[in-house]
Amino acid sequence: MNTHIHSHHNQWLIHAPELNVNAQWFTPEYWQQQNKILGQSRGRNITWFVGDESSPMVLRHYYRGGLIGKLVTDKYWFSGLKNTRAYREYQLLIELEKRKLPACRVVAANVVKSGLNYRADLLMKMVDGGQDLVALLTKSPMSEELWQEIGKTLAIFHKNNVYHADLNAHNILMNKDNNAWLIDFDRGEIKQQRGQWCQDNLDRLLRSFNKELNQLPQFYFEQDNWKTLMAAYNAELAIN
Known part of the structure; x- marks a missing residue:
């Protein structure tokens, strides 16, 4: 399964080549405007359920945990795209799907670099009735x-x-x-x-x-x- 990486002004969209991924997909506001917010889950942070009822997705923003999370919330040190948490998790989920393991099916990942840091998001298919x-x-x-x-x-x-x-x-x-x-x-x-x-x-x-x-x-x-x-x-x- 090939991975397509679209880069533009310090932003990378990672997805399958056949998908036409929009950077707006990674903002809850976009789905709100489309009236396609299906719900949310509140743990330590909010995870959004978005898309159509027929093909619901999970939008997860990467947040830091522990004490450092109280200070920087969602920024990570950038040392190359392939070292980002979103890219690594995306690739791992692709491998798990190849092995037919029961793990979330990934749709796309988003990495945005700002200065020496980056923020990231992951979009996945929702587990049916999970x-x-x-x-x-x-x-x-x-x-x-x-x-x-x-x-x-x-x-x-x-x-x-x-x-x-x-x-x-x-x-x-x-x-x-x-x-x-x-x-x-x-x-x-x-x-x-x-x-x-x-x-x-x-x-x-x-x-x-x-x-x-x-x-x-x-x-x-x-x-x-x-x-x-x-x-x-x-x-x-x-x-x-």
Whole structure:
């Protein structure tokens, strides 16, 4: 799958050659004018759902996390287009699609350089009927089959040496067919081989479940659910 890069005055649009991408696509105002804002998700920052009901997309702006995020919000040091977070995530998502892994299908990326810094955005196809695990588990317990599905899916990503830098309960979705999908591959990568990073991924996810359990008034997660997930994970890893 080829990548087309259109550059103009310190702005780069990255997309498939057959797409005619407009720089305005990366502004919520453009979609508002078209009356094509489908909704929004408020986590640490706003993610926009845009486009037509028949082909909804997710527009995500790159924001910094942690203490530095309070100071510079969304600016990153520019050291070449191919080192930007948007370009790297775009290329990773293309590779995951080639491998037929259940990750968001990327549409286009946008990088705008200003002085020594850059800002960036990513446009992706929405997962059909996708709901994140936190949203689901605040409503009701999940079946053992769904926990097994999540464990199996994580193992498939790890068998493909895919490292997810921020594996948490918000970044795992169940689609309309109850298949697990992973989203938000910012700073993710394909590793040379499996190693300690796999366990680090799982540890991070377990911490995320326990954090939500401690913070939310109602969150249906028990340690037995984790055992079910891990049993399915290990069973899938054992299959060549």
